[in-house]
Each structure stands twice: as C-alpha cells, then as structure tokens.
Amino acid sequence: MDFLNLLARLATLDTEAPATAAPRRAALSRLGQVGTALLPALLAALPAPALAGTKETRTRLDVLKLALKLELLENEFYSRALGLTPGGPTNPAAFFVTTANRAAIQTIQSHEAQHVALFTRLITDAGSPLDAVPNFDFTGSKNGTQPALYPDVYTNLDTFLKVAQLLEDAGVRAYKGQVEFIQTDNYTLEAALRTHSTEARHAAHIRTMRRQRGANVKSWVSPADAPITTAGTVPDAVYSTESNTTQYIVRNSVITKVPFDSSLPINVGTPPLSAAAILAKVAEAFDEPVEAATAEALLQLFTY
C-alpha cells in the first residue's frame, strides 16, 4: 500500500503549488535587474511552494482535540448571543429581530453543545486529559490587547451572522482536512463525517439568513459571494483557496487533472455559460479542505 499511499498523497497535493511557484520564478528571473543584495529579503517575502514533504501528519487524538476546540468556540459564540452565558448582547431576546432567526441559532447552538459532548467523550475515552478551555473574545481584540476585528459582533446582527458564516464555513473545511487522518478508525471517521455535514447545513443556513437580510451570498460557497474578509488577513484563509477549480484524480493509475475547463460536458445550460461562469459553478460544487494550522490560526483570533 505504500506506493498507493504515495499516489494518493500526490493526488491531493496542495493545488495552489503552481500558483505559488510562479511568482517565485518570476521574482528570481528579476534578480538580475535588482542585484543580489536584495535576495534574502525578496525570497523571505514569497510564499514557499507546497511540497509533499510539508504535508501535515496527525494522530487521532490531534484530530479529536482540534474538533473539540472548534466546537467549544462555536458553542460559546452562539451561547453568548442567546444569553445562555455572559458577554453577549445587552438584550439577547431582541438581538435576533425575528423569532425564526433566534430559533435557527438555538438549533445550531444545541448541535454545537452536542458536538462538544461527543468529542469530550471520545478524548476522555482515549485516556487523554482534556486541554484547558481558553478564554474567548469574539470581537477579535484578544481582551482589548489589539484592535477589534468585529467590535459590534453582539450589537449588530449582520456582523454576528458574518462571524457565524466565517466560523461555520471554516468548520466544514477543517473537518474535511482531518478525515484522512482517522480513516482507519470507522467510528471516529463516521462521527467526523456526520459532524462535517451538520456543520455544512449550519453554514448554508447562516448564508440563507444573511441573504434574506440583503447580503449578496449564496447558500453554498461561491466566487460570486460578496467577500466578508480582507485579502491577506487570517480570516481570509477561510475563503482564499475556496475558489479552486482544479481537482486531481488517479485515473487508470495515472494522476490526472480533471478537465473541467475543456472536455467535460458540464456546460449544459441554455444558452451555455461563459467559460468563467461555468468554472465558478465548479468552484461552488466542491468544498475545499484546510489544514489544521489554518484552522488553529483562525481559532487564535477569538481566544486568549
């Protein structure tokens, strides 16, 4: 199976590699013009190309602990909004404007609390002590030690729903990034997949709620969504690779790029879509994973 695993790894290599390699090459070709004195600074500023050797490897316990951190964060985020724990809106009953909004958040919060219980149990059953629960600050100011990213998260429902979308979309991507590390444990794998699709339902509904309030956003992650993050920031990592339209598969034993941009008969509308528009649909049709480090960086924004 080693050779197969290698192929599988190659097939799932970070598909951003060509994109990140290209600016490096371009920069190196410019070196002749700027002189070698700038070399270290120039190279340091460039993203390192993703290589097979940099792929993360994680244990079942690593996976469970990341899952618990995500669920603790989400549970506390919604619990504060609902007034179940301190630190939320001054008047939680009025914050959600409609009873339907509030009921939806109650449904989601109850699932997050159940996920906390599940992953707590699995970690404890594995004989591991639980990590200390961090403090949370959903304005992103780390208890006032840095400028707040979302100062009105509990006074403005639209900001709250933006942060909710960010956390739910991130959760979907984080679980997806972890499934390969628990593949040999059927119970944990199935529990993670079932959590993953629950989070995807939450994410879709938060997006539906935002759209009902006038936001330009689909229930699935789309390049057509109005951005809710700023390029280059930590939150943007939740969306920066989600527009990927390149998938690789092992086909007849050969690693092959799926030809969405050429021969696949996917453009079936009348009239057909433009090349860009059909690729946007391809981006929507695949949710992409993120590695644990990306999920951890996002968690760090809201904890201290």
Add this chain to the structure above:
Amino acid sequence: MSDSVSTSFLGRTLRRRSFLRVAGATAASSALVLAGCGDDTPTPVVNTTSSLVFANSDLGVLNFAYLLEQLEAAFYQKVVDNFPSDFTAEDKAACIDLRDHEVIHREFLKYALASNAYDVSLSTPLIFNFSSFTLTTRAGVYAAARTLEDVGVAAYNGAGKLLTDPAYLKLLAKLASVEARHAAFVREQVQPGSFAASDVITATGPLAGLDTVKTPAEVAVLIAPFVPVPLVTDGLMTLS
C-alpha cells in the same frame, strides 16, 4: 496498481457469486463469459438489463456515488426543463445552480471512473422515474429535492468508511458538504427552520448532533422508486 481496484480473494469470490445469482436468465450467457474470463481487474459494477451489481471495492463505492449524482442531476434537469408556474426568479436561479453542481459531480465521477463507470458500455443511459413526485408546483419540487438531497448526504456519510484510498475519501468529502448545503437550502424552502431538524440530525443519545448516515443497502431501498433496475449492494455491504 491493480491493488487499488482489486479485493481479497474472498471478496472477489463473493462478488462473482452474487453476480451470478442476480444476473438473471436474460444475461446468463454473458455472465458466464465474464466470470470465466480470468481478467485480473474485477469489474466494479456488473450491469445487465435486469440489475446493477456493485462490487466490493473503491470503484464499486464510486459507481454508487456516480449513480446518486446521475439521479440528482436528472432530477434538477427535469425541474429546469419545465419550471413550476409558481417558481420565482430566485427559485429558478437556485435550481439552475443545483442542476449545474450535480452535473459537475456526475461528470467528475464519470471521468474518474473512466472505463470502470457502470454505464460505459450501456447502449442507452438509465432513464430515472420521477413520477412519484409532484413537479408542477414549487412545494412539490422542493419536497422532492429534500428527499433526494437528504438521501445523498446520508449516503456519503455512510460511504466514507467503505473507501480504502484516502484520496477518494477526501474527494467524496468535498462533494458531501456541498450536498449538505443543498439539503439545508431545499429543506428551508419546504419548511422554514427545518434546515437541520431532528428528522435528519440525531436529537438524543451518545451520537446526538450528528447528521444522518445510511448504508448502501438502505440507500438502495430509498432510491429504488426512481431507478429502473434493481440495485444489488451486497458487495458494498461487505466493505468496512
């Protein structure tokens, strides 16, 4: 590479036996030819006019997913071909998105399966039967979509542990959460607040908070009304 598609000796024997059992009189002669050809690569799905037999391998699982995506794509195509009169512009745009996603999933899996796709040598594709649905009203379309999307989510949740190749697991997970987004959306159109209701998310017990999971055999029963041939999932059911 034959390891990726082949199975244990026992598994292969079971597959062939189940094939012979279900192949039916009309296909008996070709069945004997296939079973006796001695090819090292097992056929992932045996298709006859009388049944679809899914093999106990990753390719059997992928073919099962392929069938589900074909079913969903055909459903939304039917909706798009003849929108209900009470559909809004937003409904139409959403169903075109859903149709496009499912067509993309279908063609993606077909491309991945290549010569192993169950219908590669079929003279005419399967014609799915949606006559049990009411597709002339908005409510009917979304109720039907809810049924199909919830089955899809449950099927993907059940398929994960059947796969051997981690690359396939990752790829199916990329599709699974999109299906869950679809399910949440269409459920909301049927009944506001039902995006993750207790009929799909386990409400109590040690697995509370988890979405639905179904085995291939359970899924086969649920989609049987729409598929024109019996589905034989015995091989998939031996996987774990």
